[in-house]
Structures are given as C-alpha cells and as structure tokens.
Amino acid sequence: xxxxxxxxxxxxxxxxxxxxxxxxxxxxxxxxxxxxxxxxxxxxxxxxxxxxxxxxxxxxxxxxxxxxxxxxxxxxxxxxxxxxxxxxxxxxxxxxxxxxxxxxxxxxxxxxxxxxxxxxxxxxxxxxxxxxxxxxxxxxxxxxxxxxxxxxxxxxxxxxxxxxxxxxxxxxxxxxxxxxxxxxxxxxxxxxxxxxxxxxxxxxxxxxxxxxxxxxxxxxxxxxxxxxxxxxxxxxxxxxxxxxxxxxxxxxxxxxxxxxxxxxxxxxxxxxxxxxxxxxxxxxxxxxxxxxxxxxxxxxxxxxxxxxxxxxxxxxxxxxxxxxxxxxxxxxxxxxxxxxxxxxxxxxxxxxxxxxxxxxxxxxxxxxxxxxxxxxxxxxxxxxxxxxxxxxxxxxxxxxxxxxxxxxxxx
Amino acid sequence: xxxxxxxxxxxxxxxxxxxxxxxxxxxxxxxxxxxxxxxxxxxxxxxxxxxxxxxxxxxxxxxxxxxxxxxxxxxxxxxxxxxxxxxxxxxxxxxxxxxxxxxxxxxxxxxxxxxxxxxxxxxxxxxxxxxxxxxxxxxxxxxxxxxxxxxxxxxxxxxxxxxxxxxxxxxxxxxxxxxxxxxxxxxxxxxxxxxxxxxxxxxxxxxxxxxxxxxxxxxxxxxxxxxxxxxxxxxxxxxxxxxxxxxxxxxxxxxxxxxxxxxxxxxxxxxxxxxxxxxxxxxxxxxxxxxxxxxxxxxxxxxxxxxxxxxxxxxxxxxxxxxxxxxxxxxxxxxxxxxxxxxxxxxxxxxxxxxxxxxxxxxxxxxxxxxxxxxxxxxxxxxxxxxxxxxxxxxxxxxxxxxxxxxxxxxxxxxxxxxxxxxxxxx
Numbered sequence: 001x002x003x004x005x006x007x008x009x010x011x012x013x014x015x016x017x018x019x020x021x022x023x024x025x026x027x028x029x030x031x032x033x034x035x036x037x038x039x040x041x042x043x044x045x046x047x048x049x050x051x052x053x054x055x056x057x058x059x060x061x062x063x064x065x066x067x068x069x070x071x072x073x074x075x076x077x078x079x080x081x082x083x084x085x086x087x088x089x090x091x092x093x094x095x096x097x098x099x100x101x102x103x104x105x106x107x108x109x110x111x112x113x114x115x116x117x118x119x120x121x122x123x124x125x126x127x128x129x130x131x132x133x134x135x136x137x138x139x140x141x142x143x144x145x146x147x148x149x150x151x152x153x154x155x156x157x158x159x160x161x162x163x164x165x166x167x168x169x170x171x172x173x174x175x176x177x178x179x180x181x182x183x184x185x186x187x188x189x190x191x192x193x194x195x196x197x198x199x200x201x202x203x204x205x206x207x208x209x210x211x212x213x214x215x216x217x218x219x220x221x222x223x224x225x226x227x228x229x230x231x232x233x234x235x236x237x238x239x240x241x242x243x244x245x246x247x248x249x250x251x252x253x254x255x256x257x258x259x260x261x262x263x264x265x266x267x268x269x270x271x272x273x274x275x276x277x278x279x280x281x282x283x284x285x286x287x288x289x290x291x292x293x294x295x296x297x298x299x300x301x302x303x304x305x306x307x308x309x310x311x312x313x314x315x316x317x318x319x320x321x322x323x324x325x326x327x328x329x330x331x332x333x334x335x336x337x338x339x340x341x342x343x344x345x346x347x348x349x350x351x352x353x354x355x356x357x358x359x360x361x362x363x364x365x366x367x368x369x370x371x372x373x374x375x376x377x378x379x380x381x382x383x384x385x386x387x388x389x390x391x392x393x394x395x396x397x398x399x400x401x402x403x404x405x406x407x408x409x410x411x
Numbered sequence: 412x413x414x415x416x417x418x419x420x421x422x423x424x425x426x427x428x429x430x431x432x433x434x435x436x437x438x439x440x441x442x443x444x445x446x447x448x449x450x451x452x453x454x455x456x457x458x459x460x461x462x463x464x465x466x467x468x469x470x471x472x473x474x475x476x477x478x479x480x481x482x483x484x485x486x487x488x489x490x491x492x493x494x495x496x497x498x499x500x501x502x503x504x505x506x507x508x509x510x511x512x513x514x515x516x517x518x519x520x521x522x523x524x525x526x527x528x529x530x531x532x533x534x535x536x537x538x539x540x541x542x543x544x545x546x547x548x549x550x551x552x553x554x555x556x557x558x559x560x561x562x563x564x565x566x567x568x569x570x571x572x573x574x575x576x577x578x579x580x581x582x583x584x585x586x587x588x589x590x591x592x593x594x595x596x597x598x599x600x601x602x603x604x605x606x607x608x609x610x611x612x613x614x615x616x617x618x619x620x621x622x623x624x625x626x627x628x629x630x631x632x633x634x635x636x637x638x639x640x641x642x643x644x645x646x647x648x649x650x651x652x653x654x655x656x657x658x659x660x661x662x663x664x665x666x667x668x669x670x671x672x673x674x675x676x677x678x679x680x681x682x683x684x685x686x687x688x689x690x691x692x693x694x695x696x697x698x699x700x701x702x703x704x705x706x707x708x709x710x711x712x713x714x715x716x717x718x719x720x721x722x723x724x725x726x727x728x729x730x731x732x733x734x735x736x737x738x739x740x741x742x743x744x745x746x747x748x749x750x751x752x753x754x755x756x757x758x759x760x761x762x763x764x765x766x767x768x769x770x771x772x773x774x775x776x777x778x779x780x781x782x783x784x785x786x787x788x789x790x791x792x793x794x795x796x797x798x799x800x801x802x803x804x805x806x807x808x809x810x811x812x813x814x815x816x817x818x819x820x821x822x823x824x825x826x827x828x829x830x831x832x833x834x835x836x837x838x
C-alpha cells in the first residue's frame with residue numbers, strides 16, 4: 001500500500017507527496033501529459049527531442065545539470081508514445097534546488113539555437129545507434145506503420161524519419177513547448193524524506209507563479225477496427241530470419257488489457273511459458289521467442305516475435321504459433337496455470353516499488369491514468385480474471401483478421 | 412516580494428554529510444559457508460544469492476564455466492527443466508544465474524512469504540543437476556545463433572577486441588567465445604566442472620530484504636549440510652599478455668553508420684593506493700553526465716549520444732576504459748578530442764569550482780546508492796568478494812572529500828598519457 005497526499009495549485013498543477021523517512025534522499029518527478037502520440041505527423045520525434053532540449057538551459061538558469069550535481073543530485077528523463085517523464089534524485093536537505101530548476105524550465109526554456117543545433121545531432125546519433133546500426137533495428141518502425149493506419153502509434157518516439165528532427169526550427173520547438181509543458185498539463189510527484197507541508201510551501205513558491213496554460217484535450221484519430229490480415233516481407237543483411245506478429249488489444253484501463261497482460265505471461269513469460277516450452281525447447285523452431293505488449297494507454301499491440309532456427313521456414317514457424325494460439329482459444333487454461341501468472345504479477349508489483357524513484361514515477365503514471373490510488377487497487381483486477389475470460393478474450397483478439405505479420409528474411 | 416529565479420537556493424554541501432554504511436549481519440553455516448545479510452526495506456520481498464568460486468577463471472576450456480552455470484536449471488535427477496521453471500514461476504519467483512570471471516552466481520528473488528517453498532529447489536540444482544544431452548544441444552544451437560546476431564554489432568565486437576588487447580586472448584578477462592567453442596562443448600566437461608566447483612565447491616551466501624526470522628536456521632538446515640567448503644579454492648595464476656600493437660581499425664560492417672571507439676589501458680585493482688583517487692579523476696574526465704568528455708563531445712559537438720570512461724569491475728587486475736559510439740565520419744575527430752581532454756587534465760590544474768561540484772555529486776550518488784536493501788547488499792558483496800571491508804567505504808568517502816587538484820594533476824600525468832592506451836575503432 002503506497003501512501004500519498006494530493007493537492008492542486010491555483011494554476012492547475014497537480015502535486016502528490018509520498019513521505020518515506022527511511023531514506024536520506026528525495027525524488028522530484030515531473031510528468032508532462034505529452035508523448036509521441038501527440039505529435040504532428042509531419043513533425044514527429046518532438047516529444048523526445050524535448051527530452052534533450054530540457055537540459056539545454058531554461059529562462060533564468062543557463063545550465064540545468066551543473067547546480068543539481070553541485071547539490072549532490074542526479075537526473076534523467078524518458079519519453080514514450082504516451083507521456084514524458086523527468087525525474088531527479090538528491091539529498092533531501094537540498095530539495096529546493098530541484099524545485100528551483102524544475103519550475104524554471106516549466107516557466108520557459110531558454111530556446112538557444114546552439115542547444116537545438118547540438119541536440120538535433122545528438123538525437124540523430126541516438127537514432128543511428130538504436131535503429132539503423134543494429135540488426136533488426138528498423139523492425140518496429142515497419143510494424144507500427146503496418147498495424148496502425150490512423151492512430152499516431154504509427155511512429156516511434158524517436159520519430160518517423162531523421163529529417164523531422166533535422167528540420168526542427170526554434171519556432172516549432174516554442175510552439176510545442178507552450179502547448180504542452182504547462183502546469184495544467186503536468187503532474188508533480190515528490191517522494192522521499194520530505195514533509196507534505198514543506199512541499200506545499202515550496203510548490204506554491206516555485207511553481208505557483210507559472211501561468212496555467214491551456215488544458216490540452218486529446219483528440220486523436222481512432223484506429224478503425226482491422227478487417228483483414230496484413231502481411232509484409234522484408235529482406236535485410238541480418239544473420240537469421242525473424243518473425244513478428246501483432247494483434248490489436250485493449251487500452252490501458254479496460255478489462256481486456258489485464259486479460260491480455262496475463263495471456264502474454266502464459267504464452268511467453270519465462271521458462272515455463274507455453275511458447276518457450278513448445279516452440280523453443282520441444283519443437284526447436286525458434287532460437288528465441290518473446291510474447292509481450294507495451295503497456296500502451298490507447299489500444300496497443302499484443303506481440304509475438306522470435307528468431308528462427310536456421311533451416312526452419314517461415315511457414316513452419318507461423319503454423320506452430322497458430323497451433324499454440326488455437327490451443328489457448330479452444331481449451332480453457334487451468335486454474336493452476338492462471339494462479340501461476342497471477343502470482344507472478346503480484347511479485348512484479350512488489351519488486352517494482354522498491355525504490356523511491358520507481359514509486360514516484362508509478363504514482364505520476366497512475367495519476368495520469370486518472371487516479372494514483374489505482375496503483376494500490378490494480379492487483380484486484382488481475383485477481384478477478386477467470387479462465388473463461390482468458391478463453392473469450394483470446395478468441396476475441398487473437399484472430400487472423402486482427403493481425404499484422406512481418407516476415408523479416410535474412411539476405 | 413517577487414521571486415528572484417536567478418539566485419540559487421542555498422544548499423548543504425554533500426561533502427558535509429556524515430555517511431554511514433549500514434552494518435551487515437554475518438554468520439556461518441555448519442559447513443562454514445559464510446552468510447552476509449541485510450534486513451531492511453518496506454516491501455515483503457527477499458533476495459538470496461549463492462556465489463560460487465566457479466567463474467571462467469577456473470575453466471580449462473572456453474565457455475565451460477558459463478555453460479555449466481547456465482544449465483544448472485536445465486534438469487535434475489528428479490525434475491525436467493520445464494518442471495523446475497514451472498515450480499519457480501508458480502511462486503512468482505525469479506531464479507537467475509550469471510557467470511563472471513572469478514565467480515558464478517545463482518540468485519533468487521521472491522516474496523518473503525514463499526521462500527520456504529523455494530530453498531529446496533535451489534539445493535536440488537546445486538546437488539543434483541544432470542545436464543541432459545538434449546538440453547545441451549538446444550543451448551549450443553541457440554547460443555551460436557545469438558552470437559551470430561551479436562557479431563553484427565560494432566559495440567559488441569569492440570568490447571571483445573579491446574579486452575583481448577589489454578589482457579591477452581588466453582586471460583579470463585581477455586578471452587571470448589567463438590562458434591567453434593560452442594560446437595566443441597561436451598556434457599562430460601560440464602559434469603566434471605559442476606562436480607568440482609558447485610557440488611564440492613566453495614560458496615558464499617548473501618541475503619537482503621525483509622528477512623524472515625528463521626531464515627538463518629532454514630539456510631543452515633538445507634545448505635549447511637552440503638559437502639561444500641571442504642577444500643580451499645584453487646589458486647590459479649593467469650599471466651597478463653597485453654598486445655604489442657596499440658592502434659587498431661576494424662571494419663565489421665562496411666555499411667555501418669557509426670563506429671564503436673574504445674580507448675583503454677591496464678589498471679591495477681582496488682587494493683592499489685591510486686585506485687580511489689583515480690575514481691575522482693575519472694569522474695571529472697568521463698564518469699558522469701557533467702564530465703568533460705560528455706560536455707565536450709556530446710553537449711558541445713554532438714558527435715555521439717553518449718561517451719563514458721570507467722575503471723572495469725575486475726578483482727585481480729583492471730583496465731581504465733573510454734567508450735563511445737560516434738558517427739562514422741566523426742570517429743577520428745572524437746578520438747582527437749579525447750586526447751585533448753587528457754592533455755588538459757595533465758597540463759592544467761582543476762579549478763576548485765569544478766572539483767567541489769564533482770565531490771558533491773559523488774557523495775550524493777553514494778548516498779543515493781545506499782537506498783534500499785538490495786543496493787546495500789550489492790555494495791557489501793563487492794567488498795567481500797574483493798577482500799575488503801567497510802574501511803574501504805569510509806576511506807573512499809574520505810578520498811572524495813579530500814583529494815586535491817595537485818594530486819589529481821599528478822595522477823593525470825601518471826596515467827592519462829596517450830602512449831599508455833590501446834585505441835580501437837570498429838565500424
């Protein structure tokens with residue numbers, strides 16, 4: 001049970017405080033309700049580019065890192081298709097430094113041309129390092145474009161193509177900032193050796209004067225229900241054939257999401273999972289095989305992907321996967337197998353909450369979903385799932401007409 | 412009164428903090444297995460690690476140690492690989508194994524309430540693993556395929572080659588695996604290694620988290636009766652054979668858009684008097700986001716997504732390493748800048764402002780690292796395995812607080828000399 005106090009500033013900034021006096025440290029976590037899904041299709045990669053620009057100086061403070069490090073702190077950030085999260089950890093005595101820094105960059109960035117020019121290059125190197133210069137690095141670019149025709153999950157957080165980031169101008173950057181990086185669109189979480197009253201005072205002092213901004217209302221194009229299977233073949237200079245198949249699944253808060261989560265565990269979670277046992281160990285068709293989803297807030301992708309043992313054809317590999325899917329659709333999962341994946345979920349939740357840093361970002365993420373307390377009650381939703389639910393849902397989504405397949409052939 | 416945002420709020424210098432390392436409980440099982448334990452944390456979770464002297468330091472033939480370690484879970488006299496996994500998964504637990512140079516480990520993470528169900532199966536894999544032929548075949552095939560994919564990555568290839576140059580291809584720190592190593596593995600070698608280094612080997616246990624009160628009795632009942640710790644660990648010397656040639660250019664992928672750069676020199680282990688001071692110098696040089704290498708090569712020039720320097724985490728000997736992936740056309744320019752930064756550290760005294768920032772940052776990160784039982788036990792394990800104790804913690808804090816600019820400049824002149832370094836670019 002994670003405890004917290006919540007209050008809202010006059011400018012709409014939501015603040016949550018999680019007190020834990022067993023640590024000498026404090027974490028200040030700022031979540032902005034903007035991810036790659038909120039980008040203009042012609043200017044993708046902006047939410048992530050921002051993650052870099054946010055360290056290039058704010059309106060009153062030329063350098064973000066320097067004063068934080070001097071206060072004994074460290075920081076990082078990440079961007080997903082759904083949200084952007086900034087966090088720093090420092091000795092609790094010095095927490096005001098984090099308020100000073102975070103509030104100044106919420107007030108306004110410095111928008112320096114030099115910082116933009118350098119970070120464009122850095123992001124391009126990041127793009128190359130992760131998506132071009134790695135075998136199979138482009139597979140998710142291709143899969144997203146295949147699986148989504150309308151919804152902005154069509155592109156990766158790094159951007160659809162290098163040119164979008166390369167062509168970013170200071171004006172583009174300013175527009176994006178003042179639209180999304182406002183108090184009304186942010187959640188501040190403070191965790192660690194702190195007192196709620198002190199945090200109230202500091203939040204009002206540093207964040208209170210920032211203009212509210214306009215509430216961002218998300219109107220994303222809805223992905224139409226897929227009517228027929230989509231398949232694509234590629235050839236690349238990779239050593240092994242790879243097979244990737246996805247099915248559209250439910251959004252983060254729907255019951256179907258929790259069922260899908262357990263289904264991925266049954267099929268692909270660890271050494272006793274069905275796909276690993278049948279296709280890697282017994283039939284020896286794949287040298288490695290995974291089944292997972294991305295935890296997406298909107299309708300996501302249920303994924304099975306693996307690399308084929310040399311000499312095995314795509315047809316053999318796909319047929320064996322289809323057989324496992326038909327099995328889970330036709331024969332009800334036993335109570336014991338269901339209990340296994342529920343137990344696993346219980347333990348994942350307990351291990352996730354070990355550090356104040358992960359507790360702070362969980363609180364922020366659940367608050368964005370609607371209510372931070374979801375993190376304390378979500379396990380009940382897993383416990384309520386029955387073998388009938390699993391069977392019904394697997395029949396519902398793991399249909400051929402709802403699927404997208406990429407055959408990635410070694411040249 | 413309006414807020415002046417240009418003024419930094421006052422801070423307490425982290426160097427003024429009085430850092431204390433939480434003591435570690437220590438006891439021995441009946442057969443002399445030492446146990447180290449940290450009982451702390453807010454979650455009902457537990458970690459237990461069995462550390463064997465069974466790393467690749469002790470193998471006669473490449474990859475035998477790692478394969479033996481990997482296959483511990485692949486079948487015992489009573490259970491198939493699937494049954495072992497199913498049992499562990501049912502309790503929502505994780506049983507991982509890892510092989511390092513000197514040591515090889517088995518690590519259990521579980522909810523504290525399930526630990527009693529899980530200890531017997533760990534004992535079973537330590538005493539009754541059978542290494543089935545069929546499992547070995549699958550492993551050989553799949554590992555070869557994995558290796559083939561990894562060998563397409565310039566960073567993977569560079570990491571192997573630079574270790575070979577620094578330590579020699581026959582040294583445990585310098586050798587690496589080829590497809591033919593996997594092909595030539597046979598079951599008898601694994602069984603023999605298992606017999607010597609696990610069943611009758613030497614082991615140290617580390618536990619952390621919400622530790623149940625009867626855990627020590629339980630560990631003693633199950634592991635204190637095993638025929639471990641009967642002989643002292645083999646003392647084996649592996650001579651260093653560093654390469655004669657210092658500079659290398661390798662084209663691994665002619666279409667590659669980035670180069671993996673590694674610049675490294677041999678460096679002594681933690682017992683050397685310079686070791687802790689060099690940590691301070693290394694931080695300034697390339698050890699954190701605000702370091703000189705990062706500020707210059709990423710934040711000013713944009714040549715790379717990241718550049719780091721660090722002293723490798725080895726027990727016997729080490730290496731001081733600079734590591735980055737940079738755009739193919741700027742690899743040369745990146746290397747020039749690395750040497751320029753070395754030259755600056757040799758020729759110019761570090762300003763007090765920069766030094767105090769790095770001190771505060773380092774103390775702050777030690778403080779952050781003391782958060783939670785798993786982090787604490789990791790630090791203690793590091794000390795125990797390196798033959799150190801808590802004095803190392805307190806002297807390293809003292810070193811961070813007191814090492815001065817003159818000393819750091821002397822160290823830069825001693826170590827940051829280009830001719831001491833191996834240099835490698837893999838495209």
